[in-house]
Amino acid sequence: MSDLYHKVSNSPVGRSVVSALNLPAPVVLERHNRPNAPFLEGEVLVSAAPGGKAIETICSVLGASTASLFALDQKTLVPAGEMKSKTKISPLKADAIDAKRRFKALVFDATGITTTEDLKAVYEFFHPVIRNVGKCGRVVIIGTEPSACATPAMAASQKALEGFIRSVAKETGKKGVTAQVIYATPGSENQIESPLRFFLSPRSAYVSGQAISVSKAAKPKSALDWNAPLNGKVALVTGASRGIGEAIAKTLARDGAHVVCLDVPQAKEALESVATSIGGNTLALDITEPNAPEVISSYFKEKFGGLDIVVHNAGITRDKTLGRMPDHFWDLLIDINLSSEERINDALFANEVFNKNARIVCVSSISGIAGNVGQSNYAASKSGVIGYVESLSKQLKGGITINAVAPGFIETQMTAAIPFMIREAGRRMNSLNQGGQPEDVAEAIAFFSSPASQGVNGNVLRVCGQSLIGK
Structure with missing residues (x-):
């Protein structure tokens, strides 16, 4: 069924009326409608808390997209010369990001967080750049499955990511931005590719504030055609x-x-x-x-x-x-x-x-x-x-x-x-x-x-x- 208010609020005249009355103006969500389209385009900012275990996989996945990758603090990333994926990541200082710059996605590896004090790393990454997420942008955090954490302090800090991401999703949703957390059990960080691709892509346009858990599993023996992954099924x-x-x-x-x-x-x-x-x-x-x-x-x-x-x-x-x-x-x-x-x-x-x-x-x-x-x-x-x-x-x-x-x-x-x-x-x-x-x-x-x-x-x-x- 057609949403008349949505259509009107996105017309030139309707946009003015909605703005004047301070009414909600739902954006037109970007959905997957181009065959063989890249799962992610635009500029992406990536970082990790010290000791992050998923950053190698994150960078490898992002490197398979057409996005341009930037890092606020490369000291927390795997050194470029040691990365198997050889993903190109350009350094970027927070004070060099002007108010008009827009990122398509912010991706943060929080698997290295083991204490509640360590949570400050989440604030330090997102605080200066959250307002730079563009229309229909994506925010994704990779964490460790709380139920698999070694200590109560680590479980508390990892569960905190869920509340954080849900609040971020509500703060940015008016721009069509979505925010999610992917939890990996220890040793399963190589399984995050599928949910990471999904959450970063237009395919997840109406999914927000969600947590997905991944666990250890065998990877497909043959290379996957991401444009037709169900061939032969x-x-x-x-x-x-x-x-x-x-x-x-x-x-x-x-x-x-x-x-x-x-x-x-x-x-x-x-x-x-x-x-x-x-x-x-x-x-x-x-x-x-x-x-x-x-x-x-x-x-x-x-x-x-x-x-x-x-x-x-x-x-x-x-x-x-x-x-x-x-x-x-x-x-x-x-x-x-x-x-x-x-x-x-x-x-x-x-x-x-x-x-x-x-x-x-x-x-x-x-x-x-x-x-x-x-x-x-x-x-x-x-x-x-x-x-x-x-x-x-x-x-x-x-x-x-x-x-x-x-x-x-x-x-x-x-x-x-x-x-x-x-x-x-x-x-x-x-x-x-x-x-x-x-x-x-x-x-x-x-x-x-x-x-x-x-x-x-x-x-x-x-x-x-x-x-x-x-x-």
Whole structure:
């Protein structure tokens, strides 16, 4: 659905009116819309706290972009002559940065911080340059996973990065700037490339104030084509006939996957339209049918010999306050939004349909994190998805990973039916002052689905523009 206020506030006349009335003026977010576009362009400022363990990988990743790299204090970086990546980084003094200079990204390695006193290094880097981040810029900190820290003091200092980055995201969101933290368990710093590329790129336009954790994992044996990372992969997307599901199917296909689009038989015509547009297949099936898990398992085993990616997107709402909610509203929501995912995965595992290094991605919701009036059934189902992901991630073998996305206010047919005032509040109650697009959710799912995201497991990523509700 179109956001009229967003359009008006970005017109020449509307911009003047909004400014005069001191109203929020959401910027037009930069999204990935150019084939083979570099993941990062412009000037990037990079630095590290003393003892940083991720700076080599950071510089190597940034060196693969077309960005021009600068460092405020190269003493904290790996000496140029010792860097395997040979990344060119130009020195820059803080007092030489004028007010008009704009950086596309600020990247800081905080893995060397071990005490709360060390946190001053974060302030010293960001304080003089935070106002120099340009429109739709990126702020990313690399830290050490707090739960894996050796001492309580280190855990405190690393957890502090999360509060810091969320405040920065709220301070800079009016410019379309996003801010995130990537936590690496000790020894897994070489796994940050995929989330770092994602967070620095236009693909993460509606993701802000988030923390992602990476852990040790085997890196892909062959070089990855970052423009088509899913080449040769077979994917299943449930609820794919429209909205977010349609966007997921198209995005995975864009990245090279052969996508099987699944939805209920009543949506067969729309489903076939989506599949035809991406050269995929259709599976018209009600996932609540008793035989659905076995039908899905047999289909992929017989037709493709296995399955690489499954995206559990199918879901519905049946809103009523708890005292007025009939029991079939509860039963239906739990069955479709939660139990069906368990049954399908159980069958795929039992029948050995998942290929090695397969990816499972579940769609949760901000309602599952913060709750919502009239959605006790929906919130329960989506919070259950989060619990399922966090638990199953610890049991998986063979390089298989499971993660979840939690969309906030996304412009779809479902949100278009929300009453006007509530809809407007939903759009504006986030740091970016606007609703997201279905492709924003799809890009996050594509990131989780990538072979390069091997070290990303058990995460829940909010795609909500840093909604002001919830964690």
